[in-house]
Amino acid sequence: MERKALVWFRRDLRHFDHAALYHALRDNDAVYAVFVFDRDILDALPSRTDRRVGFIHAAVLELDAALRARGGGLIVIDGRAEAELPALAARLGVDAVYANHDYEPQAIARDAAVAEALAAQGRAWRSFKDQVIFERDEILTQAGTPYGVFTPYRCAWLAALTPDHVASFPVAEHLARLRPPPVATPVPSLDALGFSACNLADLELPTGMSGGETLFADFRDRIDAYRQLRDFPARKGVSYLSAHLRFGTVSIRQLASYAWCHGGQGAETWLAELIWREFYQMVLWHRPEVVAHCYRPALDALQWDDWPEGFAAWCAGRTGYPIVDAAMRQLNQTGYMHNRLRMIAASFLTKDLGIDWRRGERYFAQQLNDYDLAANNGGWQWAASTGCDAQPWFRIFNPVTQSQKFDAEGRFIRRYVPELAAVPARFIHAPWTLPPVEQAALGLRIGADYPAPIVDHAAARARTLARFRVVAPAGADAP
Structure with missing residues (x-):
């Protein structure tokens, strides 16, 4: 009797060196492939022009073509994965559904629900490290x-x-066991999914395998x-x-x-x-609770500032600190931010503006093309000094010296903060120090054409030290 399996592609959009695909092909006679545009995820996105949906869509198109060239193809579903996967498995009459592990709390709960529904049908759920x-x-x-x-x-x-x-998993040796979708249907367009296309080529982000x-x-x-x-x-x-x-x-x-x-x-x-x-x-x-809480529970008692105007200025890249503003504008325009800049921007929000790291973490989650819950949460808690292996709370990035060290000539700043393009390198990291006569000569008015600093770094640093001293764990006192 022919053994049949279904491989569920998720955050593994390739047909080579793929653990679940390899095991399904090796252990079965016929293997189908599916990708679900999961409405539980898509409908929660705040923007209908989310770049990540465009990236995924392009990757799915390429994966489908690669599988079709080898006798298979993707069954692409627009719906709730938790309901659609068991229903599809029943229609295909497969013995098992194969997938690769996901480690995020919501994904773990989803996969458990799918596995339970499959078990009720007498079908197996098999997942692998990938x-x-x-x-x-x-x-x-x-x-x-x-x-x-x-x-x-x-x-x-x-x-x-x-x-x-x-x-590597030798997938190619077994690809002859792929089967095409029972009904040939094209991958739905972004419009059909309710999203507008974004020009990923303009972002210099090549897609797919x-x-x-x-x-x-x-x-x-x-x-x-x-x-x-x-x-x-x-x-x-x-x-x-x-x-x-x-x-x-x-x-x-x-x-x-x-x-x-x-x-x-x-x-x-x-x-x-x-x-x-x-x-x-x-x-x-x-420690799945770190999604909403500090890794070090004592630091949940930190009293963050409620400053909507400061948060809005940070989001928009209008803080008056050029390296922070350039970083945030890069993020908003492209969905990408350099790792050094992620640390600087996160430190500025939490240590200079005194705003809860969770607000910044959520903003990055909306904007980053590469958003990954574990890495984003870990990075933000590191910068905020609330996480494991965190930046010590008494070490606070100075946005001016960071700018001078890592963008000495201001090349990155000038690209994303064009208001400052003509400012000499010796002033570009702290343009408020540019004498008024030189501002006039450049046609630039700090406070009008480009904002003055919304906080004084030295004063903000003192407030942060005071904030942490109240709740800092024993043995973590500043020298």
């Missing part, structure tokens, strides 16, 4: 507890790594310089693969394997960044 090298309880302290500090986690991660952990490979090939030529260049937003120093990692159009095993085998300071530093990603995934899985 988006990380190590997951859940695979890297623990010697005491058998989750790590709360990154450096020892990284050391344990590297010590545990073997070639088997980064070996081919886009991921293009970016990775380009980065391989630059990886040796990664450590030296990664903190400078005006330089081409990072991989730009974060959105592709988020949606699985690249394989984490292939990326980690390359970095591990290539060696050298650049590759080792980049591999550490991939390990940070898994560290935060591990934290979220063990």
